[in-house]
Amino acid sequence: MMQWPDALGKPHPAWSAARGELRLVSLVPSITELLxxxxxGPQLVGRTGFCVHPRQALQAVPKVGGTKGFSVEKIRALAPTHVIVNVDENRREEVAALEAFVPHIVVTHPLGxxxxxxxxxxxxxxxxxxxxAERLCADYAAARAELAAAVADLPRETVLYLIWKKPxxxxxxxxxxxxxxxxxxxxSLPADGAERYPEVDLALARQAGRILLPSEPYPFRDKDALELAADPAAxxxxxxxxxxxxxxWYGSRAIAGLRYLAALRQSLA
Structure with a gap:
């Protein structure tokens, strides 16, 4: 039987109808959308409260809590064949609690x-x-090429991408x-450092050509941009x-994301 390794190198067998009903729980919002x-979709029996795309379709899929602090008992009651998790988004000790009753825990960890x-x-x-999957791969390759073409003649720019405030x-x-x-x-800044999501001094903005305020995880809005633009430290x-x-978001959202970035950089050029 063909085996496929996950991000930790653990092999999982391909599922077949002969093995019974496929029941999936996703603890990763972007993976839920990808599934x-x-x-x-018909095989998805559980998701987190942060799994919101596709919004209307997911309303019928039970919630099991958050990406962190999910309910082990709710997942147990759903009797999943597979739970899909992510190295960065889910706590290792919480995922370990599922090993006693989930046949397959599939670990993901896209780094780029x-x-x-x-x-x-x-x-x-x-x-x-x-x-x-191959159709998505073709769509990804096309979007990646479109982004490369869109920025080919643009100068590289240093940016400060903020994910939280206070701190x-x-x-x-x-x-x-x-x-x-x-x-x-x-x-992105900082250019070096061991922490993946470090606290920073806003004075770092002086080294950047632009500050980017994303809509998540902190829900930055236009008023935050106006306040930051007026801050002397920036x-x-x-x-x-x-x-x-x-x-x-990785997964299928990344295809739209590449095209979003291509359009954004062109609009700012």
Missing amino acids: WDLGL PDDNPALYRLLGHLFGKEGE WMSISRDTYISRMLAAAGWD SGTPVLTVDGEMIS
């Missing part, structure tokens, strides 16, 4: 946008959706978000609000 786009095709293929092979927090270059920005010609660095989902 739906792979045609696995170009890890998405492998993610599509992993889930496609595991759940009998190889054709759908101000940013991203290291060893993150999916930073690599997504880099694909669009935006190099030293007059231009501030732009951006769609956090388009930049930070």
